[in-house]
Amino acid sequence: MLKPLRLVPSNTAIEFIGFRRLAFALSLFLVIGSALSYITIGLNFGIDFRGGILLEVRTADDQADLPAMRAELGALNLGEVSIQEFGGPRDVLIRVQRQEGDEKQQLAAIETVKAKLGDGYSYRRAEFVGPTVGAELIEAGIMAVLFALGSILVYIWFRFEWQFGMGAIVALMHDVITTIGLFALIGHEFNLATVAAILTIAGYSINDSVVVFDRVRENLRKYKKKPIAWVLNLSINDTLSRTVMTSVTTLLALLAIFFFGGAVLADFALAMIWGVCIGTYSSIFIAVPVLMYVNLHRGGDTDDKLVPEYERNIAEDES
Numbered sequence: 001m002l003k004p005l006r007l008v009p010s011n012t013a014i015e016f017i018g019f020r021r022l023a024f025a026l027s028l029f030l031v032i033g034s035a036l037s038y039i040t041i042g043l044n045f046g047i048d049f050r051g052g053i054l055l056e057v058r059t060a061d062d063q064a065d066l067p068a069m070r071a072e073l074g075a076l077n078l079g080e081v082s083i084q085e086f087g088g089p090r091d092v093l094i095r096v097q098r099q100e101g102d103e104k105q106q107l108a109a110i111e112t113v114k115a116k117l118g119d120g121y122s123y124r125r126a127e128f129v130g131p132t133v134g135a136e137l138i139e140a141g142i143m144a145v146l147f148a149l150g151s152i153l154v155y156i157w158f159r160f161e162w163q164f165g166m167g168a169i170v171a172l173m174h175d176v177i178t179t180i181g182l183f184a185l186i187g188h189e190f191n192l193a194t195v196a197a198i199l200t201i202a203g204y205s206i207n208d209s210v211v212v213f214d215r216v217r218e219n220l221r222k223y224k225k226k227p228i229a230w231v232l233n234l235s236i237n238d239t240l241s242r243t244v245m246t247s248v249t250t251l252l253a254l255l256a257i258f259f260f261g262g263a264v265l266a267d268f269a270l271a272m273i274w275g276v277c278i279g280t281y282s283s284i285f286i287a288v289p290v291l292m293y294v295n296l297h298r299g300g301d302t303d304d305k306l307v308p309e310y311e312r313n314i315a316e317d318e319s
Contacts (some may be wrong), residue, residue, distance in 0.1 A: 002222050016236045016284055017292065023285035027129060027174055034181020041184045046095075046131065046191030047082060053109055056086060056125035057117070063089040066262075078109055080189075084262075088108055093248075103128070112241040141195040151205050156213075163294035164213050168206055171287035175205050175278050182274055183267075192227075193268040201275030208246070208283035212239050216288065220234045227240050232288050247280045 010202055047054075059065075066083055069092065073081045079097035086093035092099055096113065099105040106128045111248065114123065156165040183190050215235040223231055258269035 008092060012237050012240055013083035013233075013235060014240075015233055017121075017233050017289055019285065020289035020292065023289065027282070027286055030178050030181070031167040031174060034177050034184070037181045037184040041187070043134075043180070043184050043190040044187050045099055046139070046189040046194075047080065048192045049190070050171070051098040052080075052112075053094075053098070054125070054127040054129055055094040055110065055113060055123065057092050057094060057123050058120040059090050059092065060120050060122075061090070064092045066092070068182075069117070074112060076112055076116060079111065097128075137192065139190070140187055143260055144195065145198060145202075148202050149173070149176070150284045152202065156206070156210070159210070160175075160217060162212055164217075164292060166294060168209050168213075168289035170290050171209060171279075171282040172202050172205055174282050174286055175201055175275060178278055179271055179275055184272070188267050188270065191267070193265075194271050197268050197275065200272060201279055204250070204276060205279030205282060206245055208279060209287040211242060212236060212288055215239050216291065228292060232291060235258060236284055243283065247276055250276050 016206075044048055064085065066085065070081070070083050073083065073094070073096075074098060078099065080095075081097070082095040084093050085091065094113065096109060099109045110126055149169065152168045152172060153165050162205075181203060183194065194285045212235055215238050216232060219231045219235050220240075223234075254269050254273045254276065257265050261269060
């Protein structure tokens with residue numbers, strides 16, 4: 001009989017808490033580097049935020065040739081041009097960056113696009129997104145992220161205790177800041193899809209943290225006489241197999257999207273790939289180790305004499 005695949009051995013006993021100072025130093029470096037990248041380089045905002053021209057067209061053919069359209073419109077020197085399928089295989093959404101000048105220049109750019117595409121397309125919608133709308137979208141995106149982080153903090157506070165909420169929010173802020181810093185550093189387009197990816201990253205990261213927090217709370221009540229470091233290490237190792245399996249399977253899907261999903265989904269997939277990796281790291285090395293520095297309540301009636309079936313050889317806190 002074939003044995004089930006295990007990415008992590010069942011008797012894993014890694015002393016994660018012992019690496020907390022190194023992890024904190026690495027995370028501090030990443031956060032500071034991300035902040036400096038944002039301040040010095042800035043984000044490459046997409047058309048959604050900068051404003052621009054939006055065209056919805058339908059081809060007379062059975063399916064739109066997106067690569068050919070990108071090549072034709074990219075040669076017009078109108079700046080950034082984004083083309084994606086919209087609804088059906090015949091419908092295409094075209095975004096062109098905002099042109100220098102007033103409304104006349106924007107209308108001229110629309111006519112240039114129509115002339116280049118020719119008569120094989122019908123135009124169902126033509127809009128100009130002004131910079132005011134772009135500014136409103138930036139504000140809405142920031143508010144969405146802040147509201148999501150605040151709601152998660154409140155949920156963790158009521159679900160566990162405020163100490164767990166502190167660990168969760170530190171890890172979440174770490175994930176969000178480093179994701180923004182990554183996009184500032186590599187210069188990839190930052191648009192509404194990226195904001196959606198950041199919100200998804202926050203949800204993914206907190207899901208990992210909640211699984212470990214549940215085990216931490218259970219073990220704190222079961223082993224009340226054990227040192228906090230021992231309990232936290234045990235909890236992380238108990239949930240490590242689930243954490244790794246979830247991350248690997250998610251990454252397989254995201255890598256397929258990144259390499260085969262086309263240019264439209266590439267930036268979203270890149271943000272999610274980074275988010276899964278950094279979210280898994282922060283759940284293990286940030287969210288849980290932060291609990292070492294808060295006063296955790298060790299309730300429950302379970303006596304420490306109820307030892308587990310096997311004792312883990314995990315070193316106690318080096319202090």
